[in-house]
Amino acid sequence: MSPTPAKRAVANPAAPARLRVGFILANHFTLTAFSTFVDTLRLAADEGDGSRQILCNWTVMSASGHPVRSSCGIEVLPQAGLSNPAKFDYIAVIGGLLHKGPQIDATTESYLREAAAAGVPLIGVCTGSFVLARARLMSGRRCCVSWYHHRDLIDEFGDIEPISDRIFLVDGDRITCSGGAGAADLAAMLVSRHVGEQSARKSLNVLLFDAPRPASSTQPAPPYVLQGASERVRRASLLMEQSLAEPLAIEAIARRLVMSARQLDRLFQAELGVGPAAVYRAMRVEHGRWMLQGTTRPIADVASLTGFADSAHFSRAFRKQFGMTPSQWRQRLAQGPTELVPSDDTASSERRIF
Template identity: 50%
Template structure:
């Protein structure tokens, strides 16, 4: 829906967002952001752009392919960026996201000159950085792309332990559902808290998370540039509730068990088993601080065979039981 389809007789929306979609952008992150705006814009879920408006901008008006192959048709050509409250750049696949066209890049620089805040969603932070628009700003990237950012932008350290960051007129988020929380932050600021909460509740998302909430994911002290270990950590992350054996992990990676153990020890100073346990316990900590699930359910979600085993492992790592940890608000 674009801003030209606003119901007749309505005033100017309080929040207007122009989207620039990178080739192979992440559809879920884009959809989450738009749906928060859509649900906050009108009564119920009628979707009329009354309090908020949104449009997809383009220099060519050709459909843009998402990472899932779904095409999105832009609705407005690049014009005056000052017409928008925010310009949002949605990135996607790290290896398949080319630099923006010169027209898009020039448009973003015009927006920055006009003091229109720029937002990077998912790998949108990479795109803004590549365009020279993040100098002196803190930026948020997913833990999944932390090492990629360090490789591409030497000397710059992104924040990968928060869901989003607001640094003056630059806003960045890690993608996924964090884009809904960032959008809710903007709705709360410009439209109202009730509308922001309404959007999230209709989307079956808990109340808005603040920027400093941690990202669920591989602990940052386990990041590495070793490709074998990176792939092993991602497999572990994807198999938390039903942990793979180290033999199965090696088989999936196509390497010998001894080779995996050697690489993991060299990269992390840990055995694969110890690295896996840290990931599972970090996931348990996230559930303890963000859900009301029982300790027994969290133990199962973190891949422990019973709650007593989980409690012993957790206490060995944190010095307190899961229940005490939860009560402390750590």
């Protein structure tokens, strides 16, 4: 006799969905953030690969009904107009490019305020958090934002606390997510909460994620904020921040800011007490320290990913900044949690850059 197959729960098409999410796509939204979020719901919604909206339900809404163009140029056709917010357990705004004109129209912004007044939890994914903030729906809140847009949030909103050391954040009835692959982890958290942990794990396994990551999981790069710096110095530091593995020449950074390398050096010296090259090097070493602590990568790989010619160059710079070698730092970490304090040999102005 053949073995009796194990019984398993079967989704009931007649039962109401346990998790209902309404999506609003901002102009030039990030396709990855949307697709990983909605696919996590899709894979949890039905048995096998049926993709029926049984346990989970999702609706892409729009005030105009016109296709919404993503940042990569692919357009998505909304399924419905702006529906009664009470139909949803959550309304998620998927953001994208910040500086390509209005992200949403006035009608959609009013709809989000209506949803908030009705007590429907709002989710901001990627720069969807900026959409919520511009609608004055994040005042006094903590907001998870990608390290890439950390400074943008600080510059635009003075009453919101930016959090860039985790992948998503639940602050009452506001949930914000840094975007990218983190959208799948956020969606899995919602699936686990409303449908079940096994369904959440199934979704992520099919998407080739090892396991759900908690909200406190760190983003793959930390923010480097130059405290009290002028706009031009911050813009220069952002260019550095975006090119850690393949450092830009200081002359190239200056050209991007329409100034000479000498002018840029004087600006950094006046505001930070050190030149841009020193700031860039400190930034790369700090990023290397973060990778040594947050990953198991070999030191040679860390050196390469922070733009150093080899591990010897990285080790010398690390020792100068922190008073010990990368190997010694990892040995200390193996003994338990510890804080790495900049070396007294490092110039005081350079030690307080970040």
